[in-house]
Amino acid sequence: MHASSFVHQSWTSTDGRGGGGDREEAGGCAVIDGGFATQLEALGADINDPLWSAACLITKPHLIKEVHMQYLEAGADVIISSSYQATIPGFLARGMLLEEAEGLLRTSVELALEARDEFWKSALRKSKPVYNRALVAASIGSYGAYLADGSEYSGSYGDDITTEKLKDFHRRRLQVLASAGPDLIAFEAIPNKMEAQALVDLLDEESIQVPSWICFSSVDGEHLCSGESFGDCLQILNASDKVVVVGVNCAPPQVIEGIIRDLKKQTKKAIAVYPNSGEVWDGRAKRWLPAECFGHKGFDVLAKRWQEAGASLIGGCCRTTPSTIRAVSKVLKGRTAFSAAQI
Template sequence: MGSRTGLVEELIERNCGVAVIDGGLATQLEALGADINDPLWSARCLISDPHLIKQVHLQYLEAGADVLVTSSYQATIPGFLSKGLSIEEGEWLLQQSVKLALEARDNFWKLNADNYYSRALVAASIGSYGAYLADGSEYSGQYGPDMNLEKLKEFHRRRLQVLVDAGPDLLAFETIPNKLEAQALAELLDEENIQIPSWICFSSVDGEHMSSGEDFKECLDILNRNEKVDIVGINCASPQFIENLILKFKKLTNKLLAVYPNSGEVWDGRAKRWLQPECVGEKSFELLAKRWHECGASLIGGCCRTTPCTIRSISKLLKNIS
């Protein structure tokens, strides 16, 4: 893997071969009373309730998370502009998403450096173009006939630059639904000469293909040729799909694997609500996570509708904490 992934590999080695990613940020913000019924989703709290974001980060650290994912998933400069903010204000809010996580991590570490906790890493979240659209297209990959590689790179470029300048430990590109966007991100990492580790995680609605219906092999062939992409994986898919996808990825890539599925509920992007046909309880999630580790995933956590209780359960089991 080389020096780029040094921090991540050290963290994994210290923790019985696994690093635990945190759980659902928006889910926990709602539990604390935040209103995220907005196109900005959880990023709305960067404007209205930043203290709640920091509180959620601390809750996940207390639950045993080794990687904090920032509140910037749906935070974009165009999205902030649509709220009447300036470009400068939007960029400042993006920086704040990293700063809040870093402050939570550093404060927590000062108080817990002598116990079993590892010093967590902060991953700056960069959601897909579909997340910005806020129409559920991160689960379809249907961006319209006019979308192309250059447009996607330009959409992501400035946000990437601002987040990297804010000083995270790594980058988390999340719920990428199609090969075109994955290629755009890989090329952008090269063009911007990004020096911190990055992961690209995909969405899947059938447990076999990308959400666009494209084959993972063609996409991973592109990413395998790119040294700036250090980790690949799946997020916000059903936990029932994850084992099969890990086994598939293990045949297609030598990169580290990250998996952090949702609770099994399904997001209806048009109705803006969660459907609950396959919800997995904490105990089941914990046992599935153990199997994901055995199958080859090195970074494991939860996405939408998972909670600090979920992360505490998998952290104790995977890191052999009594």
């Protein structure tokens, strides 16, 4: 699929209802969901766990589906599966068998597909189309997410790590998730160039046919979390026809516009941005620290500017909620998604 037509083709290839025209009105922009783990916690889940939100695949799968439903209701055109920190070694460390670990990875995609299909069926019954048929993106967090030490925000993986080791870490999970039927693979919060190279190599080596996006984490808005330049990483991503979208997630909202302008100069691929609320993750204490924080009011104003700067997929990451996404959907598409009570 050609990068620049990714967003367009994604909707015109479905049954045509709620597709092209709406996207035209939205300036070709698709809305991504918001903080997944954040909303799981809001529904009462305990994610203080080495598996973080993926612990709910074992303990509370019904809550995972509910979070997906809430983001669909809020107007998300893309929902991201619960597999960010779901890894085979992580599940094996819990005493699971390999088959069980792989089964949980597949479950993460199936829960999102079920939510999407059920929601779309109910949306089709409405006389006035408000929604697009959403896409399901299978989340793949970085090696740093698996380490559970905050290193997805530092990019420091130690001296022993190599591109080959990162490929081996990602290989089987990527195969299993890709075979579970998602519309997209979403590599999230990738903090360094070595991991970007490993992912691009792996997509090729494993002949992955599901289109991918690769989003980086950033603290300062000028570099990846590792301090490496976006330009160097984009050269790697630009060379891959398996990567159809590039971007940034879980970075502070105030640095996003500058990043889009920077990326725009260096790639023709579609650009995705879904920042966090602006709060800062303390990897040791495992809690969010207050900083310059954007609630849904400030966030939607910025989202419009990100669209104008050239982003094609816009949403939220940690500490953003369905309210954030409802506001973003309204400002980008000029229409209000239903609240849960109206569905």
